[in-house]
Amino acid sequence: MDFDLSEEQRLLQDSVAKLLADKYGFEQRKAYMKTKEGWSTEVWSQMAELGLLGLPFAEDEGGFGGGAVETLLVAEQLGRAIALEPWLTTVVIGGSFLRNGASAELRGALVPKIAAGELKLAFAQVERQSRYDLFDVLTSAKKDGSGYVLNGRKGYVVHGDSAEKLIVTARTAGGQRDLKGIGVFLVDANAPGVQRRGYRTVDGQRAAEVELSDVRAEAVLGNPENGLPLVDQVVDEAIAALAGEAVGAMQVAHDMTVDYMKTRQQFGRPIGSFQALQHRAADMLVALEQARSMSLFAAMAVAERDPAERRKSMAAVKVQVGRSARFVGQQSIQLHGGIAMTMEYACGHYFKRLTVNDAMFGDADHYVRYLSDTGGLVQAA
Amino acid sequence: MDFDLSEEQRLLQDSVAKLLADKYGFEQRKAYMKTKEGWSTEVWSQMAELGLLGLPFAEDEGGFGGGAVETLLVAEQLGRAIALEPWLTTVVIGGSFLRNGASAELRGALVPKIAAGELKLAFAQVERQSRYDLFDVLTSAKKDGSGYVLNGRKGYVVHGDSAEKLIVTARTAGGQRDLKGIGVFLVDANAPGVQRRGYRTVDGQRAAEVELSDVRAEAVLGNPENGLPLVDQVVDEAIAALAGEAVGAMQVAHDMTVDYMKTRQQFGRPIGSFQALQHRAADMLVALEQARSMSLFAAMAVAERDPAERRKSMAAVKVQVGRSARFVGQQSIQLHGGIAMTMEYACGHYFKRLTVNDAMFGDADHYVRYLSDTGGLVQAA
């Protein structure tokens, strides 16, 4: 057991922290939200310079060879800033699809662009009926010559409006909820037949509704007849990153709350002197520390070789982090009182981000059910 | 709407309260527990004198014509004393079976004895596999001439060791979990083939495991081919009484806790001056008041004519009262600290009784499921 960061890891952590300290004050973030992209192209360029965009790719392919721990470190810092850039979609999700599902040739073509900040990816997976089931896919992919033609509609495509390429799940065979027959396709976001309606989400991010009408895919990622294991793998990596992000956001929400409790006066004394509120803050800390433990577990478990075990572990991560995020988020508002209900105060933005973070790729309730149905973590004896 | 008690109701309440104040101190109760019966035959006689044993029967049959409100009032007082006598089994459950399922002739024979304290009844319903499903019955009743012969095994027959007669559910037709084909039978507890093993339960009451080997029933209660509606009705009346009992017990546990908080000194001040503990006591009060409201609702809803609506209402009662009892019980121990963990201190006995009260005829979780499966209380619109 070793929880120490290597010298390189510490450098990475510090460099991200410094970038965000300089560029991601609350007012700066508000300004980024108001731009067309909804995030900062300048910060994005600097993330490229720091190597954050090539992080998970092999060094000989133009990346930095980072693993799950490096991803966790960066995600936690981005969570602290509730940063808006398409890092999760492009680098974590897109990166995992490319590493695990793309040909060396395709990676050779795309990775240098991603690392340089010139290519952004988005994952078009959710459908109106699918909720959190990755295998619930109605969008169709029909073989046409050597390629595939896609038809269907995807929702909540995070950063789908600014991405140059979309990674789309579509059905090559089987019925709506069959596990087999799902393919993953790379699509040019500006290809004929792609219609995107961008919108802002409640946590200040951007997303798009995407309609696909006879869209020709650029490439296939993984096995077009059985792409679900690839999707599962990618989503599990996303869950590990989301856990890191949530821990970063919870930490700031908690710090902010405790600081406020020390300064806010009511009845002639700081509200932090009231025991009932002290205990609430202590319970928030318990929740935060349990979530932090699970984010570390996530960084390890995501490398588990048995996919079924990996899925169960990541389900447990989702449950703990989601439960903690809900409690810390709600209570950070409650302990602040009215001030945290305002758009002008940062705390509410952390609460909103934590709410959405919990539910991305399935909320805690969803994964409790999944874990229950698959036998839980402890064997009967 | 009228929550006021009538003059008669107030007299009834006062007379029970006075009896229990005289006869049911904590030390007296301990002494009763140590007797062979496990409760006080003297108190039982005095309950008869006060008319509590004939309470729910028609006046012209030797009873006092009390209804659900009178039952609630008595049950609440008995709950305050965590009394051990077989009132629920004999008067509430037995009484309901006789009123709703017996011939006038049978009532004529039994009611005066019950009212005089000379006859005690117990309800043999639970089986090893049944848990809380009233219709899950393996015990068999075979037609033999004009009567029935019973075979099977019943568990957790409350006061089954001291009762002179048992009311037994048994299957006349159908499979283990069929809703039809259940009969209700009156059995002499000393009849040949009846074997009883009495034991103490964790809440200080008495119960018995009962084996029936070719036991001839004395009488049939209700329709032997379709007795489940009768059982449902009786159990719903029992649930209303249990709600009253729980409210009485919660009230005392809460009072005891608040009193202790005012006197117990730690760190040079009464523990009741610590805000975190004050808030816990306030939350206990919320739980208690919500349960009290539901006990009043129970007294009304039990008279509902539509059995399906009645069952749903009583399920809601079980859920609220059970949840409140758990919280109030656990927290009354926690706020006391170690002292309430001892057998010599009354609080723990209230906690234990509240725990069992929740689970009798099904715990809160059981009824959440029942209510969910039957569409809940509010119609979609």
Place this chain on the structure above:
Amino acid sequence: MDLRFTEEEIAFRKEVRDFIARELPAATRERMIAGKSPTKEQVVEWQRKLNAKGWAAPEWPKEAGGPGWTLAQRYIFREELQQAPAPSPLGFNINMCGPVIIEFGTEAQKKRFLPRMLNLDDWWCQGFSEPGAGSDLAGLKTRAVREGDHYVVNGQKTWTTLAQHADWIFLLVRTDPNAKKQEGISFLLVDMKTPGITVRPIITIEGGHEVNEVFFDDVKVPVENLVGEENKGWDCAKFLLGNERFGQARVGASRERIRRLKVIAQESMDGGRPLMEDPDFRRKVTEIEVELKALEMTVMRVIATETKRKDKKPDPATSVLKIKGTEIQQMCSELLMKAAGPYAWVDGDPEGEGDGNEVDVAPDWALGLAGIYFNWRKQSIYGGSNEIQRNIMAKAFLGL
């Protein structure tokens, strides 16, 4: 003892329900079903219909323009409005300022203000909270200095709900800076058009504009607009806050939300079937329904007790209603958001004017549900935070 409504009460409920069905504009109802606040125009329109019917102020005495209802009738009326859903009579007018004027005001004040309140000719707002005085209301600092036949008011109020619509504001101000905290406070009525008043919107976390800061810069208020005695305004404030007897339970509103929830959970798919068929989701809904049923009974008990009380002291049971009522409403809002899944996260325009953001990117029923969840976190904060309610219970009920 009988918890049931009487025949007369049941008939009254039907009368109210029929009236709402007949008179409530469909657009108002639909907007409220979607979880949005009615527009100012919709509120005014509805209040005037109620006023025409004589139902504008359920709790007012007959001589002041009220309908002369029993507590049970008032409860039935409010519950029917909430579950329709229809706008309630404007609280600032009918439940806050009006009763204070009826209790403490001069005849001239009554004549001048009450009829216009009933008809919503004047929209009132409440100037109590200040940046430094939240849970500790009596810590307020806004000053009013008497100069001749005017007070001159300087200071700042905050969390002023719908001040942007308001014609008048009722204010707590400090008139004696040397008196102890709760003394030296006065209750003033101020025309919002008076020079020196500035209203600045506060945008809440979901993006809505419901509350405001209100600044007072040498605002001149005629002495005749003082309610009650100078320096005795805390009596008015206590009366006003204590007047909130069972309104915060909002049983009808929660019942309406649960109905809505069941509709949405039927539309929304989960695991290949309607969400409403998921046992865990159903369990959560059932648990709220049970709590709500118990709360409804608790309200009835409070009404029954209140009916017999002669004093005007606030009933400590209102703390139970506040805590449970808001917990239930918050749980409803959370389940509604969860039911909508990823489509709840579209950042709609809470004012509902439409900024094009939400066009055709989500099912209609999903829009705005996350925003309502965020917004409703306020419920356990305002009106005396739920922590303050627990303090009150510990002290007033339990003697701790």
Place this chain on the structure above:
Amino acid sequence: MDLRFTEEEIAFRKEVRDFIARELPAATRERMIAGKSPTKEQVVEWQRKLNAKGWAAPEWPKEAGGPGWTLAQRYIFREELQQAPAPSPLGFNINMCGPVIIEFGTEAQKKRFLPRMLNLDDWWCQGFSEPGAGSDLAGLKTRAVREGDHYVVNGQKTWTTLAQHADWIFLLVRTDPNAKKQEGISFLLVDMKTPGITVRPIITIEGGHEVNEVFFDDVKVPVENLVGEENKGWDCAKFLLGNERFGQARVGASRERIRRLKVIAQESMDGGRPLMEDPDFRRKVTEIEVELKALEMTVMRVIATETKRKDKKPDPATSVLKIKGTEIQQMCSELLMKAAGPYAWVDGDPEGEGDGNEVDVAPDWALGLAGIYFNWRKQSIYGGSNEIQRNIMAKAFLGL
């Protein structure tokens, strides 16, 4: 950063597990699986087996008779014992009094007491709590007055666990009644056979005899049995309490309970099928499993931090472990009771000697489960109540 165990640690776990499988008496294991405490004889027998192997005191330094393990090894060892389940080394000897003597005792004390502690030749018990001093431990009143080469002790201790088995007791006594609260306290070792000591059982709510009152009436204690300096006993107490670093998490014990729960929920029927197939029951179990996994990781983090710490101060993270560890254990005990249904309510004899009450009236696996639930409510009370832990966190961690 790597959370995984090393190859050596995995090999060590196997060695421990094999040893337990080989050496643990079946009767001891079965008794513990049923949720009962092992008998005194079983504890002694097992402690001696551990001692023979050199594993009697996982945390002691080698020179005092410990095995010289890393923190990770100690954790693995304890976890394996808990989930076997096997008795842990007797805490009073090994984790409480032993370390105090090692840290503060004289050479003579070490030589005299430590080997007998390791082999459980002496069973120790703890004399800290008093009727008036619970959470406020320093409020203790038991007096010790020096007379020549003896102290004379008068007073009362309570909650003295297993004093009925004990040969020795370690005591906090007040030696200077005029000093401030935490000063003037001394740490004494007292032979339980000394005249003037009376042990009176306290029966806990489930009927068990685990704790006692211990009365001291002019009990003479040789001065050589003072540990550390006179009036400096609070240092020993703080050291002892702070020594509890991750034991209260009891991850292995909870894992064993969950395993047991799954077995029972497979045997116990609900709705015509095994309870384990009920979604709501499974959900509850899953939620505990997740909390337990997170707690296990938190323990690992504490171990990793501790390994590098040089000071002996208690780690405030232990409060997290206490709170979560006890919550999880209490939830396990509650679900076990619920799983057994009505058959959990047979009032068994918790000492397991059998009073005939429980013969053939319930399935074996159901017996005693309500009693354990009741008894385990103590977990959030003792060892510094969970409320005290929150106070510690608010102050030590958060600076509130």
